[in-house]
Amino acid sequence: MAPSVVFLLLGLLGSASSLPPPRISFLNSAERPLVLFSHPNVHNTTTLLLSNDGSTLYVGARDALLSLDVSQSDVINLKKKVDWRPSEEEMTSCSDKGKDAEVDCPNFVRVLQPLNSTHLYACGSYAYSPHDAYIDTESFSMINQRDGAKGRCPFSPSRGTPPSPSVNVNSSPRPRPTSEEQNRRFLDTSRGRSDVSQDVSVSLLEEPSFVSSALDPSDRKLYFFFSEVGKEFSFVDQLLISRVAQVCKDDMGGQRTLQKKWTSFAKAPLLCRSAKQLPFNVLQDVFTLQPLEGSMDSDTLFYGVFTSQWSLGPESAVCVFRLQDMRTAFAGRYRTFDTQTHQWSPMLDKRSYLGKCGLDNVSDSVLAEVKKSFLTSNSIKPDGLGPIVVSSEYRYSRVAVMRTQAANNKHYTVLFLLTESGFIHKVVLFDGGSQVVEEIQVFTQPQLVKSVVLSTSKGVLYVGTSEGITAVPVARCSIYRSCSQCVLARDPLCGWSRTTRACTGLQEGDHDDMAQDLEHANVEEQCQGQTEPGRDREISVHLNEAVQLPCLKPSNVATLSWTSPRIKDHTEKLFIQSADSVLSFFATADTFGTYHCEAEEGGYKEVIVSYDVRQVAPPRAMSPIPDTESHPPIGRDESYEDIVTNASERSTTRASAEPEDIITSKAGDFTTFVKEVDPDKDSTLKTDSEDEKADAPTSIHDVQFRKEQPDDLQTLTKEKSYHTELVVVSLLLTTCICILIFGGLHMWRHRKLGLKTNVLESPGDDSRINQSMESVPSLSSPEDPELKVVE
Template identity: 40%
Template sequence: MRVASVLKARVRMAGSLSNWIFTVFVVGLIDSLEASMRPRVSFPQGSLERGLSTYHSSTVKNLTTLLLSTDANTLFVGAQDSVLSLDISQPDNITLKDKDCGNFVRILQFFNTTHLYACGTNAYGPQSIIIPADSLNSMREQTEAKNCCPYSSTQRNTATIVDGELYTATNIGYFGDKVISRCLSKGTRNNLMLDTEPKLLNAPVFISSTHISSEGKILLFFTEVGDLIGDSFVKSFTVSRVAQVCTDDNGGHRVLQKRWTSFVKSQLVCQQGDELQFNVLEDIVTLSDDDSPDNTLFYGVFTPQWSFSSAQSAVCAFSLGDIKVAFSGQYKTFDNVNHWSHYSNGDGKLGKCGLFNDTDSVLNTVKKTFLTERAVHPVGNKLLLSSTKELYSRLAVQRIRAANGQKYTVLFLLTESGFLHKVVLLDKAPHIIEEIQIFKQPQIVKNLILSTSKGVIFIGSSEGVIRVPVSSCSVYPNCAECVLARDPFCGWDSEIGMCTTVSGSRPNLQQDVEDGNVTQQCTEFKNTAAGPATVTRTAQLNEIVVLPCQSRSRLDEVTWRFSDNSIVPQFPYLHQADHSLTFRVTQETVSTYRCVSEELGFRQTIVSFSVKLPVTPRSFTHPSHEHPDVTQDSSKVTDMEPIPKDDILFDETEPTEGKKTTAWTTGTDRGNVIQARHNPMNSAEKAVCISEKSYYAEMVAFCLLFIMCACLFIAFVVLWKHSMRCNRTTPEKNPKDTETDNICQTELEDKQTPNS
């Protein structure tokens, strides 16, 4: 990975076409060797196993601003010209409770325990109201929206309300000026904005904000154009930031009046070693730690500003403790000649709250000293997850206690292609448990909210609101599948014979999130690898047989094997990409075939077929043969869980196992192949074999007719030439024509002589 990132940097800086082509070629080879993360199980849209519930209205669009009630029974939605109240108390249904017409709602927050604050763009004339949460059409209170509400519906913004005061970061005015403000300030407290000093914000895109009650601060996350001295390439570099403002800030008395005195910012670096930096923050969420606030983590999705793949992203986690260290350290100070210089912050005042009461000298320093020298690096100085195949745009995070009591962090990542990835962070590497298709076509998604009490995720899109359960343990039919899933939400209950949700009432569930060890967790798999009953397939000679094999997991290794565990060779068999096996039925290919999957050291038979010839009165006893030349995987056989011979059905007419390698018959025969899909959960479902029609008799008749026609044509030509020679009269004859002329003369005289 490190070599690849260095070469990618060389491509960006390459000065000649030859270097560029060479580097691209090498990078392509290296990237192809890098292991890509794949979801273990994929559920398409409409799958009954992973059912989704949706609220959709033909009259309401852009349901993108979501707010969940404290009891998680109501979901408030800010949409285009509407504020909705949706009843989500039922697990499989979303119904409309109330609706209020308004402008394009971009901010929706709880003003207090009983009322909502809603703010909309109103066609570049922002408006905001306070309305009762239980009745959206009741009496409302109009509030001041200037410098608080976004003017544009297309640009991102963030807001949070603390003690009835609104802290917002948004764009204002027709020219899209960006501000960080406090509105609805109580009593004698002032509404605050950033000063007009340069370098405070440089074309920012606001992502998220959160209230840190233990610190009395609001943390804001955004991206902006980097402010570094250098060429134009460096100046266009995007930087991800974390900034703070204090909730007790009231602005200075003479300096920074009605301006923030507590604003400072630092760089967020999502990078591992010297690898490619993911410098563009897409989304970030907070995972609080009430026992130790400094261990509060912020999980962010990042993408690189420049990359060869359009689908590259990473996840990094930053701790509150590391952010506090950066804010309390040394700073850079900005002067009027566009120059940054070092500032030691020896008195430790910068980054602290309460500076609004300090001296004018200190506040003058605050005006131009707000960028920390130290950047905030991810926890462990490493990426939690990186992908070269997917472009993640939004995320939610949850910490769940597994059956053994250990806590795991689970990420829910939404891709630009319309899938939701469920990822558990493990010590060895992240594991994508499953992916669920949410949209068939790309949608505008601006919000993703998780309800841990309900165990569901709500996704706000341009077309509607989708609810996705965080787990569906019942999709795993047996203990092996349940354990191999490595889902901390799910464990196998041997008493009821089901894969069920882990809870305090069921502490003794079989589960192995780290290793997925089936033989240790599942008693029914300790001494034997249970498999399905063998299904008999009767087929005619020269028929094309397709034996289907559908594996649920995308991480297992699937092989076809004979009953003695020898591997079915590549010829004369055709191993399809969907794991099906195709071959022509001959005396040598009549045998028993098992589709075997191996995952995390555990083998199991998915499906077993016995292919036989039909028994007729004129049929002879099949001769005994040996297996075709196959590759014997002795090491894997040794490691494989024993599969009892009782699991394979034989009958007296079945030929002795093993065939000689024979090429497929080629010539004039043609066969039609029909592939039959097989459900591994129903081994009785049959594959389809189609007999081939023989054209041998027709070909023989055609050849004979062709020969007869050719002979007649040759005879006609010979007689025609002979007749032409006899009718010719020439005064002079060559010696070589004497014999022919005599014959013709004799024939002529015979014709002229009368019959006696």
């Protein structure tokens, strides 16, 4: 294919309108709790079956079958476990065939269907040799295990493909198609008759990949949904086509022609594309939504998830098909296959017997035409002639659908779409389009095989992966804490109760008390008298301190803005709003005030949070309170020498004289210096000038006050000043050094004079010299030549 054609195809794919982003996201959030079940010895829990009462979840896993108690919404308990694994000899035989012992040879249970109220039917790959068995639900024990189940379930785990579809009719296992190349057959084992399979002389299927099956009870037909290679087109590259195939429930095969072969088999293409767009041609999953009570079976809907084989990104779409349209297609014109040229050509006229049931007694000529004419000429187009959901950012792999009644008594459809990246997208279909009301993260690591089962009665979606089973509640209305947010959510499962003033789930009955507007989200009309103004959050900061005001978006589609009289006057100079809507500025006289964060969504504005930014009030100064009774006020002209302080008033008297201690404590705009005085000394202090008298102490603590910086320099009010301590320590260090120097000089001078006076003659003998110097060590050294002892 030419590069220009490829770019054209990619352009056509990307031009379709895409699904809006999720309104709200929960990434492992505690506000949207999930229930996870996992067992250390159980893996690949991907085949799920919910009991009729919704209290038990049956799970087909690798080498095991599980019975889980899901009667409570907040916990999943293991009731019973049945081991179902191949023997060592069977594992060895599987490995000898060139299969991987860990990947291909275990028993992967791929089919799990109810037979009746007391038994289940199970089928597994079983070391690449399919086995099936019956399970007693009362004791959850295996009975009547047997081999020879080829065609009922896949040989291998079919990595990357969904479990093999199956359907139960009249309490017996029914046709189960497989994608195995060794045996592509449809089987019917009801009433003990022999198997009925497809005709092998004509290739009815071309490398099919089945995803789902459904029953049409009124027409007694079975439908199977799959993708296969389309041979009706002549392309160099293989073109995948999504299809639906039918067989009649009571098809017994022909008398001579097509003996034990399907005579009612027919298939039709499923077309999922928008106008003038390339189709989404690969079918991933199909969910069958039964009609409302009292409606006809022809109103049954099939919701299919599609991807494109040409897509380079995670594009996907959802199309819905009506059962009536499928019936019409199978009752219309067909194509016939030329066995010589291997080409398909449309038939000129309509054959009424093609695609019909009850052909077991027709002529051989009719069956010969049936044998080669099983592909419809017309494709089955989706309801609304286009996809209901198109996403250019997510690749959906599974879908579950429920229908619910809103407060206005109108029914809405809710889709639960599982992405390959591990998110559940809750999509609501409105008259004007679809919206993802929320996304919930289910698993973090990509899962190759996964399945979903929806319990509408309990309101829980069960997701089965190789890691375990996760229970996801379909709604959690309490996360919307205001009437506006509850209405803006547009969730048909949630409404604002005007009585309790809370967002709750809708219950059956009278909905007059509920505020809900799914189509227009008119908050003003629905929330009259229900909105309470929020209180301002007081933020106290210091002058010139950096301030950051956070504001969380109530939803992903809301836009935030800040309002304040301060912002209007100084927007560009003083304020910065980051990408996450945090408002940053420095606390100054121009920025103190009130700030409001507003969210706008759907034309409605509301204040999310308000802040009142104030300057920290300066604490009261720690000035001493004068005791006028014991110490009268000191006048300006009174001399400090006349002030006498009694030693008994001192509370921190030291027992011995110690160096002067200076203790600094900060209180408000003042710094207090506490200087201790020895009580043994004169308690009166003398100064040399009047300026020094002004700073002299007024008590035994020698308390002194110094005014802090002026108001315009109070940016340092939060930091403690150590200037005074530094000066005092420096003076003490200088004094000590000087004392050491003078002491050393004094000792050196004293010793020098002592040497000179000790050189004396003996009084008794003029000729002898006093030998007292012999005991004095010499101070002379080569480094000090001036100091010598004269003998």
